[in-house]
Amino acid sequence: WSDRMDYRTEVFGLMRAQMTKNAVIVPDGAKGGFHLHDQPDDPHRLREAVERGYVTYISGLLDLTDNLVEGEVVHPDGVRVLDEDDTYLVVAADKGTATLSDTANRVAARYGFWLGDAFASGGSNGYDHKALGITARGAWESLKRHFRELDLDPATDPFTAVGIGDMSGDVFGNGMLLSDRIRLVAAYDHRHVFLDPAPDPARGFAVRRRLFELAGSSWDDYDRDAISEGGGVWPRAAKSIPLSPQARAALGIEDEALPPTDVIRAILRAPVDVLWNGGIGTVVKASFETDADANDRSSDAIRVDASELRCRVVAEGGNLGFTQRARIEYAAAGGRINADFIDNSAGVDCSDHEVNLKVLLNLAVDRGDLDGDERNALLREVTDDVAAHVLYDSFLQAQILAQEVRGSATRMYAYEDLMLELEGEGLLDRDVEFLPSSEEMADRRRAGRGMERPELAVLLAYAKRSLIGAVLRSELPDDPFLAGALRSYFPAAVISRFGHLVDEHPLRRELVATIVANHVVNALGPTFVSRLVAELGAEPAEVVRAYLVARDVNEAGARREAIERLDGSVDRAAHWELMDGLDTIVEATARWYLRHAEPGFDLAVAIEEGRDAFRRLSSMLPQLGAHDWRERRERAAAELVERGVPEDIAHEHAFRGALEHAPDIGAIARLSGRRVEEVGRAFFKLGQTLQLAWLEHEIEGLPVGTRMQRWALHAVRDDVLAARRLVAERALAEAPDAPAEEAIDQYLEDHAAGVARLAAIMRALAGEGADLAGLTLAVRQLRALVA
Numbered sequence: 001w002s003d004r005m006d007y008r009t010e011v012f013g014l015m016r017a018q019m020t021k022n023a024v025i026v027p028d029g030a031k032g033g034f035h036l037h038d039q040p041d042d043p044h045r046l047r048e049a050v051e052r053g054y055v056t057y058i059s060g061l062l063d064l065t066d067n068l069v070e071g072e073v074v075h076p077d078g079v080r081v082l083d084e085d086d087t088y089l090v091v092a093a094d095k096g097t098a099t100l101s102d103t104a105n106r107v108a109a110r111y112g113f114w115l116g117d118a119f120a121s122g123g124s125n126g127y128d129h130k131a132l133g134i135t136a137r138g139a140w141e142s143l144k145r146h147f148r149e150l151d152l153d154p155a156t157d158p159f160t161a162v163g164i165g166d167m168s169g170d171v172f173g174n175g176m177l178l179s180d181r182i183r184l185v186a187a188y189d190h191r192h193v194f195l196d197p198a199p200d201p202a203r204g205f206a207v208r209r210r211l212f213e214l215a216g217s218s219w220d221d222y223d224r225d226a227i228s229e230g231g232g233v234w235p236r237a238a239k240s241i242p243l244s245p246q247a248r249a250a251l252g253i254e255d256e257a258l259p260p261t262d263v264i265r266a267i268l269r270a271p272v273d274v275l276w277n278g279g280i281g282t283v284v285k286a287s288f289e290t291d292a293d294a295n296d297r298s299s300d301a302i303r304v305d306a307s308e309l310r311c312r313v314v315a316e317g318g319n320l321g322f323t324q325r326a327r328i329e330y331a332a333a334g335g336r337i338n339a340d341f342i343d344n345s346a347g348v349d350c351s352d353h354e355v356n357l358k359v360l361l362n363l364a365v366d367r368g369d370l371d372g373d374e375r376n377a378l379l380r381e382v383t384d385d386v387a388a389h390v391l392y393d394s395f396l397q398a399q400i401l402a403q404e405v406r407g408s409a410t411r412m413y414a415y416e417d418l419m420l421e422l423e424g425e426g427l428l429d430r431d432v433e434f435l436p437s438s439e440e441m442a443d444r445r446r447a448g449r450g451m452e453r454p455e456l457a458v459l460l461a462y463a464k465r466s467l468i469g470a471v472l473r474s475e476l477p478d479d480p481f482l483a484g485a486l487r488s489y490f491p492a493a494v495i496s497r498f499g500h501l502v503d504e505h506p507l508r509r510e511l512v513a514t515i516v517a518n519h520v521v522n523a524l525g526p527t528f529v530s531r532l533v534a535e536l537g538a539e540p541a542e543v544v545r546a547y548l549v550a551r552d553v554n555e556a557g558a559r560r561e562a563i564e565r566l567d568g569s570v571d572r573a574a575h576w577e578l579m580d581g582l583d584t585i586v587e588a589t590a591r592w593y594l595r596h597a598e599p600g601f602d603l604a605v606a607i608e609e610g611r612d613a614f615r616r617l618s619s620m621l622p623q624l625g626a627h628d629w630r631e632r633r634e635r636a637a638a639e640l641v642e643r644g645v646p647e648d649i650a651h652e653h654a655f656r657g658a659l660e661h662a663p664d665i666g667a668i669a670r671l672s673g674r675r676v677e678e679v680g681r682a683f684f685k686l687g688q689t690l691q692l693a694w695l696e697h698e699i700e701g702l703p704v705g706t707r708m709q710r711w712a713l714h715a716v717r718d719d720v721l722a723a724r725r726l727v728a729e730r731a732l733a734e735a736p737d738a739p740a741e742e743a744i745d746q747y748l749e750d751h752a753a754g755v756a757r758l759a760a761i762m763r764a765l766a767g768e769g770a771d772l773a774g775l776t777l778a779v780r781q782l783r784a785l786v787a
Contacts (some may be wrong), residue, residue: 001096007035009295013282014094016432018341018348019465026049032057043073046139058091058107058354058582065089068114068506088507093122093129093353095280098170101126107421118358121351125376126358129347132387133174135277138394139317143274145398146301146336147312153568154179158201162270162311163187164318165278166209166219171317171344172278177212181206185250186267191281192219193260195268197246223302236260246628264302271310276322286325286614291638294323306330316340324434327454339457349390351477353489354379356507357386360490364502389489399564402458403579404525408450412719413707414527415421415451416441421530422462425469433458456526459735467517468538474541477512481548481603485515493606523560524583526624535711538594548603550589553610554659556582568646578645581653588660591743594717596663612665616658616676621655622753624684625649629693662685664725674740682740683728689748690755691762692724695717695778698770709772715777723782730786754785 006011015031034057040046066087067074071086093101104120112245118127129135140154147154158181166173166189176182183199196204207226211217219233227233230246239256248254251266258266268275268283277283282296287305294303306326312331314337317323322330328338357379364370370378404411419435422428430437435445435455444450451459471477486502487495489511495502505511505603520529520543529543538546549559563578597606622630641652660684669679699717704710730749732740748755758781765774 001053002033002035004298004473006138013295035524042359048523050096051100051103054097054103055107058104061089063112067256067589082399090115090355091120092348116362118355123356125352127354127383129350134350134387134390135344135347136171136174136178137391139175139315139343140341140393141391142338142398143263143313143315144403148568148587149402150312154181157181158183160185160272161274161276162267162272163276163278165189167208168217169278170774171302173212175276175278175317176208179742184439185270185272188264188267194233195247196221196227215504225446240774248332249552259299265304268407269308269310273312275311275314277316277318278317279357282323284319284322284326285764286323286329290327309335312336324454328434328452331452331454337454339454341461342457346390346394349393350386353386353390356458357490360498361503363504364498369590378581385491400522401453401460403458406576407451410525412441412445412450414531417534418459418527418530419440422466427466427467428462460521461672464521465527467521468513471517472509472541472546476541476545479603482512483623484525489515516544518542524587532594535714542594542599544565545603546593549593549606549610550586550653552607553614554586554589556586574640574643574645578653581656585656585659589663592663610663610666613669613676614662616663617662619657620677620680621658624680626688637705665756669733678740682744684743686728686744687724690758692720694718699775701768702770702772711773717778723779727784751785757781770774
């Protein structure tokens with residue numbers, strides 16, 4: 001329910017946020033709203049009017065929505081249907097309707113709508129977002145990631161904050177209770193202005209908790225004796241607020257008194273660690289925007305420019321607090337901010353989990369395996385499991401954005417290609433999302449500038465939406481192996497009792513597509529799929545298939561979680577190095593499967609075969625390769641240990657890059673009938689004799705300025721790997737009864753002239769410096785050994 005006369009503008013802004021936010025959930029999503037032309041002044045009568053308006057609004061939606069009756073689609077009476085069948089409609093609590101979920105469910109019950117009380121999440125038998133604090137906890141994951149980059153921990157390090165909202169509000173109230181280290185200097189809502197220039201963290205935390213638990217509390221209920229000298233609480237209706245020396249110092253201003261609107265502007269511009277947005281209103285615009293650009297006339301009097309902000313971090317628990325251009329301007333100046341649809345996505349994610357859980361459990365109810373009370377008890381039982389799943393989604397999104405920011409300047413061609421692809425699909429309008437044009441992208445490349453974090457947040461969401469659609473249009477969701485991914489979406493307690501019903505879930509394919517698309521993008525970034533599609537001509541779903549097998553043969557899931565657990569306890573650069581190393585080997589493995597495996601290959605078979613080769617080769621890597629290569633790897637591991645990395649993880653990381661040869665070694669072992677260990681030793685001996693490790697290192701070190709140069713280097717590297725495999729295959733095939741290493745020696749001796757020519761080229765490259773032409777010549781000579 002909107003109290004703004006221009007509510008359609010508000011709905012449009014919320015819809016854009018919703019479409020990007022919904023990248024983590026199943027439905028495409030939309031946003032709608034209603035406005036009451038006659039709004040009673042009496043709060044009780046106003047609430048009744050809002051509820052009547054909401055019933056009319058929800059009834060209107062259901063009047064146009066297909067239903068499921070005994071498994072058959074039934075079209076609504078009086079509606080001419082010109083589109084495809086679509087029975088999926090859920091509604092979520094939002095501004096002005098947060099307490100009306102049960103009302104919506106009663107309307108759905110009156111219509112006999114098939115979803116029952118899964119129609120509106122958060123009702124009497126759903127997850128109360130305020131009680132869970134889920135939206136604030138999701139935004140806190142973003143704050144923690146920003147703090148990690150500042151070498152701070154909000155759980156242990158005291159930090160200053162200002163806020164939008166009050167303790168009776170869901171997002172503000174829950175957020176300000178997530179740490180007892182918060183020094184809340186100032187806050188405001190639509191009723192009051194609160195100032196505490198030198199807050200005591202423990203005392204402030206205790207008072208905030210009391211206010212949170214006090215129904216309908218406001219800042220006026222704050223204990224005055226708990227406020228530091230020079231602070232206080234003032235109504236926004238006051239003509240002027242006196243500002244003590246302490247308040248002026250805390251806000252970084254010189255005025256001795258200001259109207260409440262100007263004090264609020266000073267709060268927004270305060271020199272603090274965090275600006276926590278838990279309220280309503282677009283209060284920050286870009287310096288080059290007008291107030292009209294913010295599309296929120298009610299906040300014109302308090303709005304500030306992003307260039308004026310002095311906080312280090314912004315957490316957007318509320319929607320539309322900043323214009324997108326304001327976010328970009330603030331980020332470009334060094335501020336840390338994602339976007340509202342990233343920070344507060346946990347709320348909609350939690351609603352989606354609730355709906356899909358109820359749909360699954362209602363199948364059990366329909367079969368008589370569960371009654372309504374038992375279903376509701378089970379929903380309550382798995383609350384913590386659902387919350388943990390949702391918060392991990394929030395953590396992963398914040399993490400991949402931080403990872404993308406680090407390498408953004410080197411990926412500008414990839415971002416441009418992704419945007420062009422999304423525009424071609426009709427998904428993206430750069431002007432609407434305030435993304436740079438092709439000309440500006442070229443300017444940034446020349447200047448060595450990358451994308452700002454809020455821009456990357458938009459690309460992240462759109463890349464997920466695009467990939468979900470591509471996977472849905474393919475046969476990938478029907479691969480039996482992905483039943484495991486679907487089961488992992490639901491709490492273990494539910495699966496243990498009703499896992500046999502998962503395959504009957506009406507949204508099974510949509511859930512699978514959403515789960516795997518999020519896995520891929522959260523792990524390897526928004527351009528991973530589009531890069532390989534453009535470079536190798538693969539279909540997006542096949543890239544996802546290749547990623548899934550690459551992830552599992554490398555056991556990257558468990559390894560990633562082990563690395564994530566180190567976050568905050570090891571050197572930050574070392575932590576990123578571990579993450580990048582894992583990502584590199586997963587991408588290299590995925591490239592192999594795209595180049596060598598048949599499209600649509602069986603995931604379970606490929607993973608079973610590949611994982612065995614990876615495990616066996618991994619255990620013997622420290623004994624393979626040249627002596628100087630092994631020494632360099634050992635030194636690299638020792639350096640990581642010195643930076644706080646556990647010895648086993650450091651050692652594994654130092655050698656893991658060599659596992660890019662594991663798919664070839666495994667394939668040769670299967671073809672030749674030899675053991676992986678025997679082929680591995682021969683394969684590395686071949687590389688040592690022909691100096692292929694040096695060649696691969698030189699390829700990695702070549703600078704690339706354009707996407708074509710990058711693709712050319714990738715192609716040369718792929719050719720080196722392929723040629724090495726061909727030589728090894730031929731050598732072992734020509735001496736099937738000889739030990740593998742002897743077979744390699746004999747083959748190279750038989751081709752001594754070719755080996756000598758290759759060695760001469762290598763010496764010339766080493767002396768003159770490697771370039772793309774020389775490397776291409778070396779690869780040609782290497783392939784000549786099997787011509």
